[in-house]
Amino acid sequence: MNTTTIAPRLEFRHIGKTFPGVRALGDVGFSVRAGSVHGLLGENGAGKSTMMKILGGEYIPDEGEVAIDGQAMQFRSAADAIAAGVAVIHQELQYVPELSVMENLLLGRLPTRFGMVDRRKALAWTREKLNALGVDLDPRARLKSLSIGQRQMVEIVKAILRDAKILALDEPTSSLSHRETEVLFRLVNDLRAQGKAMIYISHRLDEIFELCDAATIFRDGRKVADFDTLEGVTRETLVQRMVGRDIGDIFGYKPREHGAVRLAVKGVTGRAVPQPVDFEVKAGEIVGFFGLVGAGRSEIMRVVYGADRRLSGEVSVDGHPVKGSHIRDAIRNGLVFCPEDRKEEGIIGVRSVAENINISARRNHLTAGLFVNDRNEARTADTFIERLRIRTPHRRQEIRLLSGGNQQKAVLSRWLAEKDLRVLIVDEPTRGIDVGAKNEIYNVLYELAGRGVAVVMISSELPEVLGVSDRVIAMCRGRITAQFNRGEANEENVLAAALPEGASATPMRNA
Amino acid sequence: MTETNAAAIGAARETQADRRRALLWQIVDDYSLILIFIALFAVLSLTVQYFFSWDNVVGLALSVSQIGMVACTMMFCLASRDFDLSVGSTVAFAGVMCAIVSNATGSVVLGIGASLVAGALIGAVNGVVIAKLKINALITTLATMEIVRGLAFITSQGQAVGVTSEAFFTLGALELFGLPVPVWITLACFVVFGVLLNKTIYGRNTLAIGGNPDAARLAGVAVDRVRIAIFLIQGVVAALAGIILASRMTSGQPNAGEGFELNVISACVLGGVSLMGGRATISGVLVGVLIMGTVQNAMSLMNIDAFYQYLVRGAILLIAVLVDQLKNRRQSR
Secondary structure, three states: OOOOOOOOOEEEEEEEEEEOOEEEEEEEEEEEOOOEEEEEEOOOOOOHHHHHHHHOOOOOOOEEEEEEOOEEEOOOOHHHHHHOOEEEEOOOOOOOOOOEHHHHHOOOOOOEEOOEEOHHHHHHHHHHHHHHHOOOOOOOOEHHHOOHHHHHHHHHHHHHHOOOOEEEEEOOOOOOOHHHHHHHHHHHHHHHHOOOEEEEEOOOHHHHHHHOOEEEEEEOOEEEEEEOOOOOOOHHHHHHHHHOOOHHHHHOOOOOOOOOEEEEEEEEEEOOEEEEEEEEEEOOOEEEEEOOOOOOHHHHHHHHHOOOOEEEEEEEEOOEEOOOOOHHHHHHOOEEEEOOOHHHHHOOOOOEHHHHHHOOOHHHOEEOOOEEOHHHHHHHHHHHHHHOOOOOOOOOOEHHHOOHHHHHHHHHHHHHOOOOOOEEEEEOOOOOOOHHHHHHHHHHHHHHHHOOOEEEEEOOOHHHHHHHOOEEEEEEOOEEEEEEEOOOOOHHHHHHHHOOOOOOOOOHHHO | OHHHHHHHHHHHHHHHHHHHHHHHHHHHHHHHHHHHHHHHHHHHHHHOOOOOOHHHHHHHHHHOHHHHHHHHHHHHHHHOOOOOOOHHHHHHHHHHHHHHHHHHHOOHHHHHHHHHHHHHHHHHHHHHHHHOOOOOHHHHHHHHHHHHHHHHHHHHOOOOEEOOOHHHHHHHHOEEOOEEHHHHHHHHHHHHHHHHHHHEHHHHHHHHHHHOHHHHHHOOOOHHHHHHHHHHHHHHHHHHHHHHHHHHHOEEOOOOOOOHHHHHHHHHHHOOOOOOOOOOOHHHHHHHHHHHHHHHHHHHHOOOOHHHHHHHHHHHHHHHHHHHHHHHHHHHO
């Protein structure tokens, strides 16, 4: 109290943010010193990304404020944040793929000569800056010709060139190769030496230990722990604070009987699945697929369902072969799929909840084999709205106006309305959904499995995979690397099987 | 104390007023088009001489009958997030085809049949290219619009083809129960396509595809098949419109139906069909067609130069789109 402290470079003060139906953040605060890297940890949906969007001016907090050098800021837009020296680099990068590195870096302020772009000057300037930063990129290369890692590098360079003093990186390494990760780390270390304040979000704890000076852990929109230093902090401590509860509780798993093999996948390949993949799922079994982003989990399931072209291999349900690249044949065989990207591929936003629920099973209850039976559809819709507790004012509400969890429940209902459901594949069923709705979705999966449906669940949340599955399959770089029965699977062995060799399983320093 | 009470009562009153206002808005929203049409009709009846007479109203209906029937199928096209610019050329080609085949074979029935088959073929080509080859509908139908117009000129050698058979003219001129046959056909189209849109899987799937084609596909909708069907049916109905037009003009004219596609699309948009797909009502399209026809008819009665009618039509379309946009913005908030 009696010592005058210098204000931290960046401070979040009592931030709160509510979305319809979800309290994304509640009274969260932490601060980041200049010249330090601050780790931000938490499960998906813990509120990290919301916080980053508030920092970047994309969301306006309902409560609290962001302060820079002790000065409260009022960001009304992304432009305000940029002007204040903040650069947030999201997982989805923002660049112009058709333009070159140079043009992307100089976008909006290309040097001109007699009204024409002065390419020579621009090129020299870009070369000089890239060299100074030790980034090995051709200024003339088009962004679309670069690897994801290189594009990310361009994005970071762009932020640095804007003289950002605060940099936030949201899962920067999720799609980087080992070498690219090394370059990124070197850059981050240089920036720290230059006195930048950085926030680093990652699920990979090794990276947090490697890079970060301090860390904050979020859980369900609240701050649960602050570490001023990571000296002496163990991995176990971090995981325990992140998960923060007995995993078994919210998942509510109960063992079930399993029957004969229902879904058999043999030697299946597709354009995004170069190596043949084999696996089987029994009736009544829930199999969790775990892997990092880009491990090929969604890609293989899309081929199995027929959403993407199957190049070779066989898929069968109860011994009946399913035609490749033919969604409707899969559905006829009782094999159905809920995609990962709810908004782009799941819901039909401008249509009603009832329409979205009835879209797939409609053919089963027509009048005179031709006319849609409105009363029947209304009854089906109301049944599922009640059974899955879909929170909507009425069934005629446009589905885009519902929260993510309720949209997901409606998409699931689409398939539950199917009489002869045999295999259900769900891709990231609980992404961006609050805990209560997650629990309801798990219960639907258990109920289906209890009826003998073979369930495949893809998830990037390790606790969820461990908590819900009867069996866990780990994937890495397009291949199945390990299988564990419930009881054998734990965070360590599943994660180890899912991580590429040398990426994180071995300490970065020695690599 | 009394102050806070007064404030509370004030607030309550305000919310009640708000609620009443919201309800009023809802009603205006839902029936805005029909209200506009009724108001328009009433004003014109009172101000424009000869407007409010049975003969004029029948004439009005006849004048929009071609646009009306093609608007029914264009509604499906737009509702599925597609576009069709080729209908105007199809109208012309079908008329020419019908005249040539009728003259050559001496059979009007064969002429009509040949035209309808030609229309179906044009639609099928559009549909297959768009659905299977994944070429943008705007580009595809722009190309077929040119090609089919060219075919109309080539087959007719650039001349209007007169029809010799008397039977052919009755199609456009005959009256049943006081209404001309083309008006009956158009009404039938509205009924059939209304039922198709609202009561069949085909209609529901059309809206689903327009709302989100990827999601519809993953939900098991036969997206390609529905899209091809939409264009094929559109081709047939456009050919039907062409036959009726030729019958009314007593000849197949290769330059008929120029700008027809835009009038049809305008009527649909005026009727609240979303160009983003997924939203369409048959009653909206009917009213959209009627508004277009009414305005045109009134302008003719008022002896407004045909050149100015273009301006008025364009202005109406812009206003309609603007209103739709504002409505959407309010809803999404």
